[in-house]
Each structure stands twice: as C-alpha cells, then as structure tokens.
Amino acid sequence: MDGKSSTITHRLKQVKSKKSKGKMVEPVSRIPYRQSNTAVYETDFPTLHFLRRGKVRDVYDLGEHLLIVATDRLSAFDVVMPQPIPGKGKVLTQISNYWFAIMKDIIPNHIVATRVEDFPKECESYAEQLRGRSVVVKKAQPLPIECVVRGYLSGSGWNEYKESGNICGIGLPEGLVESSKLPEPIFTPATKADVGHDENISFERAAAMVGKDAAENVRDYSIAIYKRAVEIADAKGIIIADTKMEFGLYDGQLILIDELLTPDSSRFWPKDNYQPGRSQESFDKQYVRDYLLSIHFNKKPPGPQLPEEVIRKTSELYREALKKLTGTGLE
Numbered sequence: 001m002d003g004k005s006s007t008i009t010h011r012l013k014q015v016k017s018k019k020s021k022g023k024m025v026e027p028v029s030r031i032p033y034r035q036s037n038t039a040v041y042e043t044d045f046p047t048l049h050f051l052r053r054g055k056v057r058d059v060y061d062l063g064e065h066l067l068i069v070a071t072d073r074l075s076a077f078d079v080v081m082p083q084p085i086p087g088k089g090k091v092l093t094q095i096s097n098y099w100f101a102i103m104k105d106i107i108p109n110h111i112v113a114t115r116v117e118d119f120p121k122e123c124e125s126y127a128e129q130l131r132g133r134s135v136v137v138k139k140a141q142p143l144p145i146e147c148v149v150r151g152y153l154s155g156s157g158w159n160e161y162k163e164s165g166n167i168c169g170i171g172l173p174e175g176l177v178e179s180s181k182l183p184e185p186i187f188t189p190a191t192k193a194d195v196g197h198d199e200n201i202s203f204e205r206a207a208a209m210v211g212k213d214a215a216e217n218v219r220d221y222s223i224a225i226y227k228r229a230v231e232i233a234d235a236k237g238i239i240i241a242d243t244k245m246e247f248g249l250y251d252g253q254l255i256l257i258d259e260l261l262t263p264d265s266s267r268f269w270p271k272d273n274y275q276p277g278r279s280q281e282s283f284d285k286q287y288v289r290d291y292l293l294s295i296h297f298n299k300k301p302p303g304p305q306l307p308e309e310v311i312r313k314t315s316e317l318y319r320e321a322l323k324k325l326t327g328t329g330l331e
Helices: 003-013 088-103 121-130 155-164 203-210 212-234 286-294 308-326
Strands: 049-053 057-061 065-070 111-113 134-138 145-152 181-187 238-250 253-257 266-270
Touching: 065 088, 065 121, 088 134, 088 212, 088 308, 145 203, 145 212, 181 212, 203 212, 212 238, 212 253, 238 308, 286 308
Parallel strands: none
Antiparallel strands: 049 057, 057 065, 065 134, 111 134, 145 181, 145 238, 238 253, 238 266
16 A cells, blocks of 8 residues: 555544445335336345445445445435335446546546346345345545535535635636536545535635645545546436535545535536526426425425426436436336
C-alpha cells in the first residue's frame, strides 16, 4: 500500500465502524420474503448471513464478498415509504450495472458478478428472487462522504444558493434561477447520516475527513464520471442535473461502490421539456417528493401511505429512465 492509501486507511479507522455501504435506517421487523405484484419490500434468505438493511438495499455477507439486493423500497427526504414501487430495485440494479461497465476505464468498481448463474452456490436456492435485482461485490471500506456533482441548480443546492449565493463554499454567478445550468459542474460533498438527512459540506471539511489526496482524487473521478454520463444521456434525451456517488478502499485502492447514476441517486430531466426558472419534470423520485410536499409531509418517519396513482406513475418513470438510457426493459 502506498503512502496516500495508508493515510486514507488511517483516517477511515477514525470513523465509526458502523458507517458502511448505504446509510442505515431504523431496524425493521424480519419477515419472510414478501412479493406482491412483482414488488419486493424486503428480503429474508434464512441460509444466508444477513448483514444490514439500508434504506433501499438488503446486504448479505458471503464471506469473501457481499451480496447486495436492491428492493423496491423508496426513500424520500431520507424517510422510507411504507409501500414499495414495483420493479424499482431491478431498474436501479440494471442502470447501475450499465454505468459501472461504461466507467470502468476511469476507475475500477466493486462488481464481482451480476448474473445469478455466476453467484456463489449458497445463493442458488434464491436465484429467482435475486435475478435482476442483485449483485455480488467486493468488500470495500467506504469513505465517509457522499460525492455529489451538480451541473444544474436544484434541490438543496438551489436552496443554499438562494440563501448565500454559493454551494458548499463554492461561489456561483449572481442571477441564477432554479434549474439553471452551471458554468461548469461542481463537486459538492456531503456527510453520510446513519439516520436523518445528509449535510452539505465544504471541500475542506471533506479533506479533513478523508485526507487531502483522497478528497482530490474522488473529486476528479466524480467530475470525470459525471461529464461522460452527461454526454451519453444527452444523446438519449436526458439531462443529468446532478448525481451522488460513493467510493471505498479495496486492497488499498480507491474503487467506485454502491450504486451509480440511477434515478435514486440522480436527477434525470427530459431534455425536450427543460426550462430554467422552475422545477422540472423528471424520471426519478421527484414525483414522490412533489406529492409529499403537496400534503405538507414533515419529512420525519413514519412515511405516509402513497396513493396508488403515485406508486404507478413513479414505477413508470423509473422504467422509462431505464428504457431511454439503456435501450432495454426490465430483465
């Protein structure tokens, strides 16, 4: 391990050990595998070693590797909604795998196997439940920051700009409006919250958490990945307004982990309807956020019951994002 990696590892040891892939949520009751109308709310594979349940993903320890299963749970404002979105986990998995393959020449990633036929033998009994919504990955040590890249002014970035004229300490031109395209993509890191909301932080604070070299590396990787994705998505009629990535250490090397450029981790806007000065139509969970805002949801657990129309429309938007980006439907 080189000097830079040693420094990163030392700083990671100073972070609470419970920080891990995917932010933890309040424990939910362990129940048998549930599936209705193709929607999976949570999993329980008795012969596999259950490790943790995040907001969306269930994680199992396979010894040398991890098994990550993307359920159909939906988190909005960092609160898990009580109903699943049919097919959502498969969409997330297929889109992530699509981008991981495209970006592997920029930085290695955690993927070991994406086909259930290539999974360890102990997963064989659950092949049909795992198909299309799970991956086997390397056991990386996650960095304790979210790596956010913004190309447009939206969400918490727009709120911060209205208050201070900057985002995460980065000064921006005056006179920008909601959904404005930024002169250049900016790297705006955030903390990872075990519960509750992430917090936007300055680059200097991120560097203090992971080390200057690591912070500079993930910033450069994040922006390079974003720029390539923007070019690809633009040709397919999608604007990627912003996105969130995660990195970790594996054998002393930085790798890309978790998910990549999905409707859960990004804002996808239809290019032909883009208009600065307002919120945009989207192929992501903004539809659910807008509904929750309309009923004055207090952004605290428990989440409210979602109308069937909101569930159906959200499922359609996720599937449309998959089709537009990859040219394929659900596996």
